[in-house]
Amino acid sequence: MMVQHLLLTQVKYTQLNSTTWYATAEVGESLCLDFQSSSKDASRGIAHNQRQIQRAGVRLLLQQLLNKLEISDTLDESDFPYCLVNHKYYVCFSHTGISDKANTGSNSNQVKQNLNNKIAVVISLDRPAGIDIEASNVVWKVAKRFYSDNEINRLLALPTDERDTVVKLLWQLKECFIKINHYKLAQGMGMDYSHLIADILDGMRQESSMYIIAEDRTDYHIAISTTQHTVVIF
Template sequence: MPIPHLFNIEYTQLDPMTWCAVADVGSPLHLSLRNKPPLSLVSNTLRAHPINFTDFNWQYYTAETYLSARKNALNQRQQQRLGVRLLLQELLTKLEIEDTLDETQYPYRLINSKYYVCFSHSSDSYANNKVAVIISRQRTVGIDIETNKVDWHVAQRFYHSNEIALLQTLPTTQRETTAKLLWQIKESFIKIHHYKLAQGLGMNYEHLIPNIVVNFEQNNSLLTIIEDNELGYQITLLLSHQTVVIF
């Protein structure tokens, strides 16, 4: 399988022992030439006409263009899986850490330094994937990158009734944004505590909602929502990257 390429990589140090990175990931591009056939085959002899390269229409397309939807979905998952691991290596290289990821048990850790590792990926089309990674020396961490909104009927199905009641009091746009960030917080805690999906999405984080609303209205690119004794974790929004990190 072709190795994906990373671009728009950005690194953030969250505390002295915790770093994260986000990036876009794409498939290698293949070159296509479209023009009238310049070659003819006569008596097993290939006879070429003179070629003027300025006559060609140069077009780029991704390898997934002609794949079936099912194969494309599988290819996308593989690209994302490779992408997050490439991003981890980029982060380790930047920090001058030589280590290897241990994937034999969860949560993931680096073999020698024992840093905890967590991945996330998202996409809004087959050709537009985003990946994120966080490492921390202190304890298990979570990260979630999400480019798509969370439909209100989906939130109503999974969220705690107290959260739904509070979200319903918000204006529609504010409610949509808060519901999405709350989903990302839940996903991050699922990774930290290894909850089952329904269990994790059903946890009650209503006390975070007012902080999400206030901080989002400030519209900063890096916002710490809350750090309290109830959770025992610090939650940070990287709004410009549509990413939530918990450490």
């Protein structure tokens, strides 16, 4: 397996308040994987390589954000939430999956994979923050397996296009709170955030590139960036 130079493109930096910044980017890489066995082995190799690139990509983006903030430090990954070793600032990562399907070359043992993943990182000076970046919608039947009855009932009352957007944003903010509170997946996805649906709809209808919602029950704020496909809890 050979990995070429890692490249971050479309890097964007955003300051949410005096103690919270986040960055988004796309990490692109062409991989050439050579296997002497089955396509199943190739698929496993691609998935493994994807994880390696995503891991490297988000850490490279963190370093670029630290450079921009003129912070000299390294990441402590020994426990959650992640923190900087010296400053003790909180760090959280997110990334999407593979966007392009694998292509098999003329050699049946060679699989070429083009990756174009969106990645994100948030740094918070005073308390844990969560971030989630996702370009694809969440399948409705999957959401119904996890969401609370209150959420489902409110979502069913929406037009399909609005419902799909709110389902995705709810999923993202649940992911953020999972990262902040270290919930298990089913526990975190089952939390009832139906009280936020009206505020999410209000923000969507403003057609703004970013809007912020106050989550009074937890004393957190929720930043939703439509152009960056990103939700940040800070």
